[in-house]
Amino acid sequence: MPSTPDPPRPPGPSGDARRPASQQGMRRQNLALVLGMIAEHGPLSRADVAVRTGLTRAAVSSLVVSLHQAGLVVELGPAPSGRVGRPGHALVLSSTGPAGLGLEVGVEHLAVCVADLSGEVRAQLRVAAANRGRPAAEVLAELTGLAERVLGEAAALGLRPAGAVMAVPGLVDAASGEVVHAANLGWRGLRLPELLLGLRLEAGNEANLGALAELWHGGPGGPADFVHVSAESGIGAALVVGGRLFPGARGFAGELGHVPVHPEGPGCPCGARGCLEQYAGEGAVLAAAGLPQAPGDWVGLLAKRAAEGAAPVLAALEQAGAALGTALAGAVNLVDPEAVVLGGAYAELGEWLLPEMRRELAERVTVRPWEPGALTVSALGRGGPLLGAALVTVRRVLEDPGGLLPLPD
Amino acid sequence: MPSTPDPPRPPGPSGDARRPASQQGMRRQNLALVLGMIAEHGPLSRADVAVRTGLTRAAVSSLVVSLHQAGLVVELGPAPSGRVGRPGHALVLSSTGPAGLGLEVGVEHLAVCVADLSGEVRAQLRVAAANRGRPAAEVLAELTGLAERVLGEAAALGLRPAGAVMAVPGLVDAASGEVVHAANLGWRGLRLPELLLGLRLEAGNEANLGALAELWHGGPGGPADFVHVSAESGIGAALVVGGRLFPGARGFAGELGHVPVHPEGPGCPCGARGCLEQYAGEGAVLAAAGLPQAPGDWVGLLAKRAAEGAAPVLAALEQAGAALGTALAGAVNLVDPEAVVLGGAYAELGEWLLPEMRRELAERVTVRPWEPGALTVSALGRGGPLLGAALVTVRRVLEDPGGLLPLPD
Structure with a gap:
């Protein structure tokens, strides 16, 4: 499922090619540069920030005053410095304020x-x-x-x-x-x-x-290009590209649940036939597992039964995993992500879904390199x-x- | 098929948040701003450029000197102006030089x-x-x-x-x-x-x-978010997003030819089964049409036979159109483009491919709005x-x- 909360923003620091660059724009860009550096690498002294950003120490000091006044950074107090001169006060993100x-x-x-x-x-x-x-x-x-x-x-x-x-x-x-x-x-x-x-x-x-959440929670170092699959009542996906959510032209990108898996398959409430949700959605999995569809934690129930070794549940999850793998193979061929992450409530079913998902991906993603380990399970799960x-x-x-x-x- | 020729570039005018903004960067950004305005709206006088960009006339004049020296813009000579003051010299892109x-x-x-x-x-x-x-x-x-x-x-x-x-x-x-x-x-x-x-x-x-080529040739006003499908020996696609080619994490995005259409379908040389190419690729279409696979202009031959009303050729193109539509329905659900463009050699088969492609898209893209007219045929075709x-x-x-x-x- 789709849409990004990325509505009209004020002209940001990343530079809009349609408007002239200005002193004010430069200051704004440099504020973001300094704050970003402290967020990623703090605690940092002003001198460290200057070295890492390429800004002068005077410029850094002036920018830090603004960031401090806005409640965005605080100083940890004097930190011992290995260099000659005054010890630097270590700057970190504020744990209060915005x-x-x-x-x-x-x-x-x-x-x-x-x-x-x-x-x-x-x-x-x-x-x-x-x-x-x-x-x-x-x-x-x-x-x-x-x-x-x-x-x-x-x-x-x-x-x-x-x-x-x-x-x-x-x-x-x-x-x-x-x-x-x-x-x-x-x-x-x-x-x-x-x-x-x-x-x-x-x-x-x-x-x-x-x-x-998956992108930002892990901090820098995690994949910046991935398909994130999640399921609760429906099956949705989101594409993260270059560290940004990929919204699609109208904010509707990621409708993995209605990608056709078997074009002549069972009818879907959406009006089409053989959509992924008909094989891996809540209703389909519960029906295949022989469980009633009722309010409550059906994912937790499936996990419990699967852990107990209930054969119909294991078979239902295997079928769902294969269908997810087929749909994702198309997505990987089309979008070329670094990784696929199984998140949301289905993260709790990873143990039973992953083997078939990996098998389908390995069989169907062959014209470009694909490692089984590129499919992972989110640690955030339904908290994401x-x-x-x-x-x-x-x-x-x-x-x-x-x-x-x-x-x- | 994939990859974008967008290799490491020098820091561009669009502002890299990891480096400080500078006077030189501002000038570079403004050069691009002025040149882009002339490219899109020329002929323009310096005064027109100043109004449209928000830069001062003095700044525009200085930037134009650089662009002129670099052979990028020329003056058409004095143009009558409706305003008071000197008539402006109209600036246009140079038809010589770079x-x-x-x-x-x-x-x-x-x-x-x-x-x-x-x-x-x-x-x-x-x-x-x-x-x-x-x-x-x-x-x-x-x-x-x-x-x-x-x-x-x-x-x-x-x-x-x-x-x-x-x-x-x-x-x-x-x-x-x-x-x-x-x-x-x-x-x-x-x-x-x-x-x-x-x-x-x-x-x-x-x-x-x-x-x-499809994106740039039409000039501004055309869709900036589309899936472009092309086929010659294989079936490839390319995603254009926000007026830029979408390369994927490794430059391999757009492998539409190996998206599964019927997961248990015929084996594909790629190792998988039921890939789109097994239904809409050169070999599959020629075989279904009862034509031999031989070097030469097979697309032209198919178009000729279809125009003559040869039943097996019409049926083969119908089957290919349906398979293309199924694969594209998945792509549209996933990527949410404004439009789908049929380009490359297959543009010449549009008359026979489009009806089934449109039918499949209409049936399978239902959870978000989709107009049949959003699928078009490229005017560039194999020249693209x-x-x-x-x-x-x-x-x-x-x-x-x-x-x-x-x-x-």
Whole structure:
């Protein structure tokens, strides 16, 4: 499933070729450069930052003053230096101040969290909620109540979220932010309020946010180009390309669940035949496993039965793994990712899904190199979308501190 | 088939967040801004350029001096102005000076062309050549001879290509530029010479270059996000995203020919079963049409027989269209393009392929909006890859004139 919460942003530090470069733009770009360096490599002295960025020490000092005033960096106090001269004060990201608020509407739960600039979750709440077919206004009211409590906790820790992003299991229009269709909630054409408790609110697709959490959580060094597959009520995927979510032309990229696996296969509620969801989606797997479709933790149930060695469950997961592998083989041939990550709730079924997925990928991805180890299981699992929702705001602050904060200049 | 000729470039005008912004970088960015404005909207007076870019007239004048000295823009002479003051001299792209050299190695032909800054082909040659299994050194020697003649013609027109790009029907490693595998030529692990007649030489995949030609040829206004399908000996696709070729992590994106269509279908030489090429590739279509597989213009032959109403040919093209549609439905669900373009030699079969392709797409792309008209046929057809190869260099010059040319400052 699709859509990226990447709506119109202020002109950022990465330079828009359609507008002239300016002194102000340069300062903004350099603020991001310095903050990014501290985020990635801190603690760093001003001298270290100057060496790593190529900026002068005077420029770094001036930029650090702004970042400090904005509550983005703090000094750890004098650190011993191996070099001649004054010992440098070590700069690190602030553990108070600007933060991100993440919200999640699941089919059977609601959740809220606040993450700080380091990406650490500092406050969170998760409650069971039967949201299938429930009026959206009621869902949002309950979620707002939870958010109020989490924001209260965050405030007590000195954290001030700069924006709110809500993960939903459905299509979100990238340009308008409208929830086009969330079948399992019964939402269609839903426009969210612009503000939630005074914070700008945006919707994002849960599969996309899960992928972003995977990308950002591991820090630098992990793959920057991968297909992230997740499943809860439907099967979604998200493409991460060059360290960015790939939204597609309209924000609908990643509809892996409706990629044809057997073109003449069983009919799908979407109107087509033989879609991946007919082989690896909730209903198909439960039916093949001989289990009833009922509210609750069906993934946990499947994992339990599979671990007990229940033959129909093992066979159902094997079939689902093969279908996932076939659909992903097409995706890999088309998109050429570095890796494929199985995330979301299905991460808990990895032990039984992976062997067939790997076999199909090995058999069908032959015209370019493919290693079985390039298919991995996410460590975040079903916690991904909520974390990703909170991190969207954190990343925006880190990537363009000048866009958010009042700056002298 | 994949790979983009987009190898390491000098730091461009679009701003690298890892290095500090500088005065020199600003000038470089503004040179690209002014040149791009003239390319897109010329003829323009300096005053028009200043209004459209937001730069001062003094800055525009200084930048234009550099662009003029580098042979990139010329003045058409005084143009009447509706405004008070001196009439402005109209600036346009130069039709002499910097240009792009394109080369193409086909299975049965060789071709070379030179395109000027406006993207117009000013000199070209195309010869029949039986390249299947022919030693690469021999192919390159013949191609170099052709290039020498085309460069001679171009020089007589005052054109000086700034780089050479060669279209090949195979996988090209984006990082190293190595031709990893071109099955129909019998090339494997081929490293091209770095220079060809004094010009820096790069290889690019023919399907990618055809897609770029499609993108750039139409000028602004056409779709910036599309899947371009092309077929000659194999079936390749290229993804264009946000007006850029999407290379994939290793430059191998777009392997549509090996997307599974019927997972238990006939074996493919790639080792898998039921790949798209087994239904819509040259061999499959000719066999289904009851025609022998022989060197020559098989696409032209199919078109002729189809136009005559030969039933087995019509049925073969219908089957191929359905398979293309199924594979593309997966691609559209996954990548969410604005449009799908049928290019390369298959553009000539559009009349017979399109109905089934459209039917499959309509049936299988249902969870997001899809219009039948979003599938179109390229006007460039088999001329695309060679044009695209020449335009790569032209676009680089336009997008970063400061990276190519000696500049005062």
